[in-house]
Amino acid sequence: MSQLQPLIQRQQMTKPLLNVQDMQIWLDKVVAWGQTDSPDTQKDTSLHLKKLSSYLRELLTHINNTSSTSETMKTLPSIGQFLGRLCWNPYVTADDTSRSLLFQCLWGLFSEHPTNAVERKANQWIRKVLCQLTTEEDVVAQALMKSMGIPPEEYHVKVLKKMVASLQEKIVTNCNSLISINQRCSCDSVRATSEACVPLVACPEAAPLIDALLQRPVNCVRAPLSQEFLDAVSSAYSSQDLSLEEQSVLSLWYHSLPSLEKAVLNLLESVFTNSGSTPQKMEEQVAQSLLLKACAQHCSIFLVVNDIFRNFLKQVEANECVKSLIQTFTSCFLREVALMQPQKCVPLKSFFPQSSQSLLVPLLTLPSDIPQEAWRHHLNWLSGSLQRVTEEEEEADGDGSGSTRRQHKVFEAWFLLVQCAHWIQVTVQLLGTSGCEDCGPLLWLLTFYHHPTNRGHNRALQLVHVKEVWDHLRSLFSISAHPFPVDYLQSLVTMLSPQPQQPSASPLLILSLLVNFAVFSQQSLSGSTRILQTVVDRTGLVDEAARILSSLERRLNEGRLSEGTNRVHLRIKELQKALKHMHAEQKPAEKQAHTQTL
Structure with a gap:
């Protein structure tokens, strides 16, 4: 190393x-x-690869500026030995830049019309060495080999593959030889090998070695992979320059936090760019993500993914696409965990350390796992438990003691409710079928889901608005006379079109209640269809209503709905047809309006 320092300094100066x-x-x-x-x-x-490339460029300039190969070899008698040894070094020939410069130097030394024995012998040697640097994908090399009468060979690829296989076997053998986690890992070369792999990450031949490094057992904690290697692999994989085995991708996320964060943000971005997708398509998209398997296998990965969702939701509290993604991801994740072998399963409470343990199991339990007649009792208990959490926050706000900690507790309770929003869907369903019995707990739970904090609104006031909406819908869907009173429908339209600076219930909350009343109430199908069509047409919420219907249909297909199953599915199908027809009629009108504006 000390010998190279003067050379590096001299290379920084221009010399002929x-x-x-x-x-x-x-x-x-x-x-x-x-x-x-x-x-x-x-x-x-x-x-030293970059410094070597710099020197090879100077050497190439020297060769091109010299009159003949004989003259070059007089001034640099060891050039043949130098280039030859480089050609047999797989780490050098695997680097595109170094291999290209080597190729050019050899071509510069080749004499098209040799004039002496030295040049003829040099040509023979160059022909032999060029075979090593040639690959079938190298078009320039193929043309040169053809002109020189040399058959193309993948010599350097074979050498690289042999080297990769040897290192791969060494890593696997040494890591498998560990007896216990306390035993010192004999694979001390792991970090150095990962560093040496950095220039090779885009080489297909090196993929087995990269897979072996990434898939090392976790007990090799004494030989961590280098950050440069992880960054290079992550970059190459993201740009699709590197193909990894499924388990290697999961391991990359386990070892590299930036790579995992990027994968989660890509999933979030895909949701935003496809905001018009149906709940079914979103579930298909999430189910295809390797993030699910990674979270199920590694609790630490799930905690990171969940924390990203948590922080994102804090910034976009009312964004229904994000809330829907979080619920869908959690639901798919729980299914993935259920498929794992019992000995590999981690207790669910380990995945949700910040959640209230008393709320965790009741919320994670699926409605299909509870008899339908017990739903109301279950939801009343959830509502009461969550109310106590919020009351503690309000008391802390009143006396100024520990308000931040209480707010965090309320947020975590709400975040868990968002993850398990299947119970909110059941809540809305029951409110759409309920009579005059006390529905206060259900209304409070629905209000808390849509209005979790007191920022910009008072939770108690919101509950009053929601109760008014529910009473109004019960009255509207109990009317048997047709046509429906205009003032009833107009009041509902006004509720769905809140005015700025005026506190009101969430439009999506009201729309969810409206759709569930249309599906589950005893109002005739024609009457329910007319009410839904009129309201969503005047408010422009056709797409939103269609998504609520689609989500409801999907949940009912997965769960248990013993009473009136055929009737409910028939009403959903007819309501979907009506909304689809409205959507089709709106498109030409929008196009015509756009044309007139232009």
């Missing part, structure tokens, strides 16, 4: 010719690289 001393210093370095295949050698080769 190379000298023998420069060549000798680099030759000594290359000879040392070839004497052992130790981790230190691999690391040293990787660290």
